[in-house]
Amino acid sequence: MDLEQPCPKxxxxxxxxxxxxxxxxxxxxxxxxxxxxxxxxxxxxxxxRLLSQRLKELEAEGIVERHIxxxxxxxxxxxxxxxxxxxxxxxxxxxxxxxxxxxDLEEGEEPEGxxxxxxx
Amino acid sequence: MDLEQPCPKxxxxxxxxxxxxxxxxxxxxxxxxxxxxxxxxxxxxxxxRLLSQRLKELEAEGIVERHIxxxxxxxxxxxxxxxxxxxxxxxxxxxxxxxxxxxDLEEGEEPEGxxxxxxx
Numbered sequence: 249m250d251l252e253q254p255c256p257k258x259x260x261x262x263x264x265x266x267x268x269x270x271x272x273x274x275x276x277x278x279x280x281x282x283x284x285x286x287x288x289x290x291x292x293x294x295x296x297r298l299l300s301q302r303l304k305e306l307e308a309e310g311i312v313e314r315h316i317x318x319x320x321x322x323x324x325x326x327x328x329x330x331x332x333x334x335x336x337x338x339x340x341x342x343x344x345x346x347x348x349x350x351x352d353l354e355e356g357e358e359p360e361g362x363x364x365x366x367x368x
Numbered sequence: 369m370d371l372e373q374p375c376p377k378x379x380x381x382x383x384x385x386x387x388x389x390x391x392x393x394x395x396x397x398x399x400x401x402x403x404x405x406x407x408x409x410x411x412x413x414x415x416x417r418l419l420s421q422r423l424k425e426l427e428a429e430g431i432v433e434r435h436i437x438x439x440x441x442x443x444x445x446x447x448x449x450x451x452x453x454x455x456x457x458x459x460x461x462x463x464x465x466x467x468x469x470x471x472d473l474e475e476g477e478e479p480e481g482x483x484x485x486x487x488x
Contacts, residue, residue, distance in 0.1 A: 254392065254410055258459075261466035262391035271382035272374065290374055310469075331469045338461040339378075345458060346381035349430075349451045 264309055265338070269294050269302055274328070274335050277312065281327040311335070384429055385458070389414050389422055394448070394455050397432065401447040426452070 265271065269291060276282055276290040288299055303326060306312035311332035317323040328335070385391065389411060396402055396410040408419055423446060426432035431452040437443040448455070 254395070254412070255463065255466070257466040257470045258395065258463050259392065260470045261462050265462065266386040266388065266391055268386065271386055272379065275374070275378065292374070334465055334468065338458065338465060341458040341461040342381050342385070343375065343378050345454055346375070346377040348454065350377045350380045 264305075264311070265335070267302065267305070269298060270306070271339070271342070273299070273302055273306070274311070274332065275339055277326060277328045277332065278336050278339060281315070281325040283323075283325055287326070306332070384425075384431070385455070387422065387425070389418060390426070391459070391462070393419070393422055393426070394431070394452065395459055397446060397448045397452065398456050398459060401435070401445040403443075403445055407446070431455070 265274075272291045272294070273287060276287050282290075284296075284299065284303075287303075288294055288296060291299070303312055303314070307314060309331075310329055313327050313329055315325045315327055317325070385394075392411045392414070393407060396407050402410075404416075404419065404423075407423075408414055408416060411419070423432055423434070427434060429451075430449055433447050433449055435445045435447055437445070
């Protein structure tokens, strides 16, 4: 990897993955196919409107697929495509870094700048 | 990694790393210590004001350090801390995914939703 040159593909990838909530939505979907409501309960604070928008963006990028099951009532689930499943490596790398370098936060506590200085 | 449970540390990490420009600034700094102006020339489109803000945020998180050399004129360089250098694993994982799944873009061309469907 040539770190000294900017890379348009890298730039494109982070413009997709860096959007607010996207990293958490992908993490939820890596656990398996999800109903809309199971994503909103996983990602606390995410509104239905924004989740709907993010899922459409991820569908347009070929990262998420929407599966419709013609039952009564109709069942809709969101699943990662192969392109989406391969994001697991990135999610795991972020988790390893976070485990090593960020502070323990109590459930519901919001992170603040300047608090995450602990490390080995 | 338990993907079925949200993790506050992961959430905290992506709230830092997912901010616009941060992924590119970190990539620039992984290439070695940088002057302010060498970051702005690497990250095209990033204003001085926003770079200054992002660098302050990264300093507050213990990811970047500001080194001041008392020369004439004074020289200021930004370097990654050990916490910052360990982001290389994440940057490399994003680059591998991007190389595999995003389209070639001409220099200066902006990515668009729905175009990045190519893959193996």
